[in-house]
Amino acid sequence: MVTIHLKYQIDADKLADFEDYGRRWVRLVNRFGGTHHGYFLPSEGDSDIAYALFSFPSLAAYEQYRTDSMSDPECREAFELARRSRCIKRYERRFLRPLDGPA
Template structure:
């Protein structure tokens, strides 16, 4: 059973377009480095500063290996530099959760 990493971002509200570019840049690198990307979510209504991302990894050991690959990946390095240069992310928090029920309402075992 995989675990899901949820990332909660606090972004600069004037950098929403840059955040969307940052998010799209991960489409190739994240899967190549070993995680199953669910998606990135940018502000639409309500808060202009909250954004989210989610991806699955097999376990925490796989997460550590994935992060090391992502840090060494050319697209990953460029995207981290892009975010730093633009100063678009004010804060990010990660939490790891496991799926308990599915969309069919059944219990996941």
Template sequence: MAVTCFIRYQIDPFQRDAFRRYAEAWAHIIPRCGGDLIGYFLPHEGSNDIAWGLIGFDDMAAYERYRAVLRADAQGRANFEMAQAQRFILREERSWLEDVAATRLPAQTVAPR
């Protein structure tokens, strides 16, 4: 995994369970469509309306292939439509992060530069 799509969600804190169901659905959809789901995270302490999703890809070309497959995926479309209908996502921001492999893998598996 070389790049990670970091998604920051502002959610309706009164619809936390709806966002949880939305996130749980992606656990099956994202890997099937070609993404490496790192995880979704709900607020625990502090802010009660910020959640995150992290999805890894080998490169941006892999992400583009994933997007094409996702657009054709019936469960993916249904999950997006459910979120729009229930309006529990108030705002969504995406950032792209470069993987620093030495910080995620055991040191002995990372080749020195």
């Protein structure tokens, strides 16, 4: 299993657009065989940082999702929403693996 951690720098004045973007991706990642663990939005502290976590069974499954999402109409609409609204200023992506479960 691989878990993808995304850290977003967002435009705090466009939070509603980012929320729309996030809701779309939760559904889309799940449709493509992943498990979305949610988006985490600013509350206290930094007003322009948000996070997302989602997992795929393997790095190969994640790479297939990335390839397939580029031609999927709903994914393209989500990409366009972020581009048009400029709700995302930048993002960082990390790949994590879970610690083995209890013995």
